[in-house]
Amino acid sequence: METLQIGSAKLTWLNGGVTHLDGGSMFGVVPKALWAKKYPHNDKNQIELRTDPILIELDGSNLLIDTGIGLNKLSDKQKRNFGVLEETNIEASLSELELTVNDIDIVLMTHLHYDHANGLTKLVGEEKYESVFKNAKIFVSQIEWNEMQQPNIRSINTYWEKNWRPVVDQVYPFREKIEVLPGLTMVHTGGHSEGHAIIRFREGEQGFIHMADIMPTHAHQNKLWALAYDDYPVQSVLQKEYWMEAGYKEKVWFTFYHDAYYRAVRFNEAGEKIDHVERLRYSYD
Template sequence: METLKIGETKITWLNGGCTNLDGGAMFGVVPKPLWSKKYPANELNQIELRTDPILIQKNGLNLLIDSGIGCGKLTDKQLRNYGVTEQSSLEESLMSLGLTVSDIDKIIMTHMHFDHACGLTKWVNDELQPVFPQTPIITSTIEWNEMRTPNIRSKNTYWQENWMAIEHQVTTFEDVVTITDGITMYHTGGHSNGHSIVVIEDGDEVAIHMADIMPTHAHYHPLWVLAYDNYPMKSIEMKQKWLKYGESHQAWYLFYHDAKLRAVKWNKEGTIIDKLKREG
């Protein structure tokens, strides 16, 4: 598993599974000859997308960003449609670090789409139960409300199987919330109306997890947004804002979906000046 240090903060990528989704959908109106140079597609025009939760260890806390696609949660049809080549081994990843689900102090949900939230619950004796039964789960109020009452479009990704068993664990926030000193969650909207990002600060060092308003390093350009985005102009606005912030702080950018790179630093010209590659 890959790790990155931000000051005294340790960041580790766990194994949350892998999907392969349509490249055109992932890059919206950007022509394939452009995006495929930065993120190649397979013969089905799909691109590989990890769904790997990010463990942050700071101030004596174990914090988890998102939860992967779970294991045994998807039907055969869903496995095929979402191009799943690997299901989650999140609990095994934690065990390899000497941790269990009971050691996770808080779960930070950037949003509650199925590929981020399936790992919150699991089937036990034909009943859905929390994977992290004692852990508070934090997401934006807007996201949590839509999760439970999705609209005609969002019901395809907000599933009751991912929230009914954990609703007693959820706490929400409006615009910004401090998770612990140096870790802050900001509501951005864009990809979903309730979408949020996570900013990690330790000393003079900064890392930003943009979640699905910048799911891979190939989405660096502000206009390269997803067809899945419900509010693309908001995604563009927030990308511009947080890229500018990151440039002024020489920030790392962390990725949940990128199959090639775990983290990247760009200079003001948009050139990658440092990176952490995904192993394997």
């Protein structure tokens, strides 16, 4: 597992599973001749996208950013359509760190699409679902939480009742911004979904910005490259521009949940890469 120390925060990428989605959808109106230079694709025009939660050890607390694709949550048809070759195995990842799911104190949900929220709950028996992180507070924007429970005709395909009902008593919705721990803040951005949020950590001269799905991979650095999956692409572009300029100026790390090649990248004020953490490649890749 890859790790990164940023000030007093230790980040570790866990095994949350993998999907393979259409490259055109992931890069929206950007021509393949451009995006294919930035990110590999297979003969089906699919690109590899991890769904790997980030464990943050900070101030004596264990936090997770998102929860993976889940285990036994998808039908065979969904696995085929989403290109799922591996499901979430967070318990094994935590075990390597001498932790369990019961040691997770806080879960930071950037948004609640199935590929981020499936790991919140697990199937027990044939039809019952229960919380995975029973001791954790779950933070998510109020807008996202509202839509999760009352999805529209489009979002009903990604906001699933089995992912929210078992954890309803653990959820702490916030409005525009919340400081979860000193220096660690969630900020509502909208864009990818109406309730989408980013995560920012700042400690002295060090820090990171987790852009979640308004910059899902290093190849989405161009502020105009928005996803076809975005509900509000113009908002995604505006928010990406604002936060990337801030990150460039401060030379903080940008961390990734979906990127199959880089866990984190740091840029200078000109937007040039000055440091990075590569993802280790395994036999199943």
